[in-house]
Amino acid sequence: MSNTPFSDGIQAGRLSSAELSENFGDLHPRYDVHEALVAADRCYFCHDAPCMTACPTDIDIPLFIRQIATGTPEAAAKTIFSQNILGGMCARVCPTETLCEQVCVRETAEGAPVEIGRLQRYATDVLVERGAHPFVRGASTGKKVAVVGAGPAGLSAAHRLALHGHDVTVYDARAKAGGLNEFGIAAYKSVDSFAEREVDWLLKIGGITIETGKKLGEGLSLDGLKAAFDAVFLGIGLGGVNALGVEGEDKDGVEDAVGFIAELRQAKDLTQLEIGRDVVVIGGGMTAVDAAVQAKLLGALNVSLVYRRGKDRMNASEFEQDLAASKGVRIITNAAPKAVIGNGAVREIEFEYTDNDLKPTGQSVRLLADQVFKAIGQTLVGEGLPTLERGKIKVDETGRTSVEGIWAGGDCATGGDDLTVTAVAEGRDAAEDIHAALRAD
Missing domain, CATH: 1.10.1060.10 (Alpha-helical ferredoxin)
Structure with a gap:
């Protein structure tokens, strides 16, 4: 990291272009x-x-x-x-x-x-x-399937359905396909626009049309999709972000970690991306680690990752925790947010220490902060969805929902553990069940 002097407040250009390029290089370069x-x-x-x-x-x-x-x-x-x-x-x-x-x-x-x-x-x-696609699409079945969400689950389902000869239309709310692979992971894990190139390669199977800027509930309805298609797969992810629920949360400088990561992933010039001097990230999962590490790599002087439970309860793997520490991120555990302090904009954030049962101990600490990122989980957003369970779409082992003709998978559904690889498996398996159902018609 550079020894460039830091200024107070949130600002761009804390590090030079060369320094940022080095900081955001490939985490694990490919083997020769x-x-x-x-x-x-x-x-x-x-x-x-x-x-x-x-x-x-x-x-x-x-x-x-x-x-x-x-x-x-x-x-x-x-x-x-x-x-x-x-x-x-x-x-x-x-x-x-x-x-x-x-x-x-x-x-x-x-x-x-x-x-x-x-x-x-x-x-x-x-x-x-080498550009080649290893699979050949089957003969057209004449069946049409709608996939809502162009993330890992949706893309996996779309490819498997196209492989079987079905015509697939994928709808996504964003301007670009890829979901979390494109917008939600640390930039140093996927360099050189790999997520975008992977989608382009996947589409070479043929039979898949992607329509961006189309969101369920805004121009798209499940009833309409059911009427127009032979089957529907929902891979809509989790669009909402949980609130801290503390006084002062609405102050300037308090942001969602997922939004910060998405902005960074899409930035053309990292020297123009603003970052604070004193950054606090709240959460204990992979998103929290990704946000904290990238804040440090952008040039934040002090970055603290604060989690309400013990270190052994963090969803981020030990490798990810060690990575954060190696980049200079301070990890504080057993501390729950209590209040955001500042006059209009955040200046400090107060945490109360907790025991292993999340009960307050009566002791608290204040951390300097001009930027706070919330990474405390996401929520399902949408109306008129199939039956929900624990805040997600209830599915069986094949991805079937409570509504006939509608399947779901990935983070929006109850079956998985919010991992990219699990979303891919659920999209693939639901596609196989959709295929079986369409053949039986």
């Missing part, structure tokens, strides 16, 4: 051929591979690593894409350290797993960069 072969050689190719069981999309991990080891990365990529059509992005953003790599036999025996995520990225990048 030799590195990939060496990494693949560490795999035991287990018959009952625990890594496969831990993968939400059930990728045949030993097979694709063996294919890399034998010099056929394109074949490895097809093995991956047959289960996870967004395998390139998942290789970048998946918490592999708590999924496939955590149960790797090498991890159990040596504390150093096979780097499955980086091997997956190597294989998928090779195929995507």
Whole structure:
């Protein structure tokens, strides 16, 4: 980081373009051929591979690593894409350290797993960069399916439906497809417009039309979609952000972390993106870590991530927590927001310390803050939706909702754990059930 003097308040250009370019470089650069072969050689190719069981999309991990080891990365990529059509992005953003790599036999025996995520990225990048699409669309069925939401779940469903020969129209509220892959993850995890390029590559299957700027409830209705299409899949994500519920939350400088991340991801020039001197991020998940780390990388002098529970209860993985600490983010746990203090704009934020049961201890602390990012969870937004359960669309194991002809998956539905890879699996599986239902008609 630079030693450039910092000014008070929220401002742009705290660091130079060169410094920002270095700070936001690829977190895990892709293996070269030799590195990939060496990494693949560490795999035991287990018959009952625990890594496969831990993968939400059930990728045949030993097979694709063996294919890399034998010099056929394109074949490895097809093995991956047959289960996870967004395998390139998942290789970048998946918490592999708590999924496939955590149960790797090498991890159990040596504390150093096979780097499955980086091997997956190597294989998928090779195929995507060569431009070819590994699958051929089936003969047209004459059936039409609407997919609402062009995020991981919606794109996964759309691709699998198109593969089976159905005509798919994908609607999305934003101006660009991709959902959280495009707007909701840290910029250093997906560089060089990869999310956009991956969508373009996915669409080469054919049979998929994407219409942006179309939002459910604003020009689109479920009744209208049901009437116009043979089936509907909802992958609308979670559009609302939870409130802190404390005095002063409406002061200037208190913002949503998801909005900050989206703005950063779409920024053409990071030197024009404003950031505070003293930044406080409230939350304990991946979004909180992404916001905190990126605030630091943009040049904030002091960044604190504050979570109301203990460190062991944070949804962000240990790897992500360590990454934040390594970038200079201060992590404070067992502290709940109590009040935002300032005259019009935030100047401090007060937290009250809690015990393990979230009961106040009577002790509090004030942190200087000219910018506060809320990352305390998102909520489902929409009217006239199928039956809800715990604030999400209730679905069965195949993604069927309470309304005949409507399926759902991803963050908006009850089935998953709010991971990109899980959303991909749910979109794929719902598409297979939609396909079965349409064939039976």
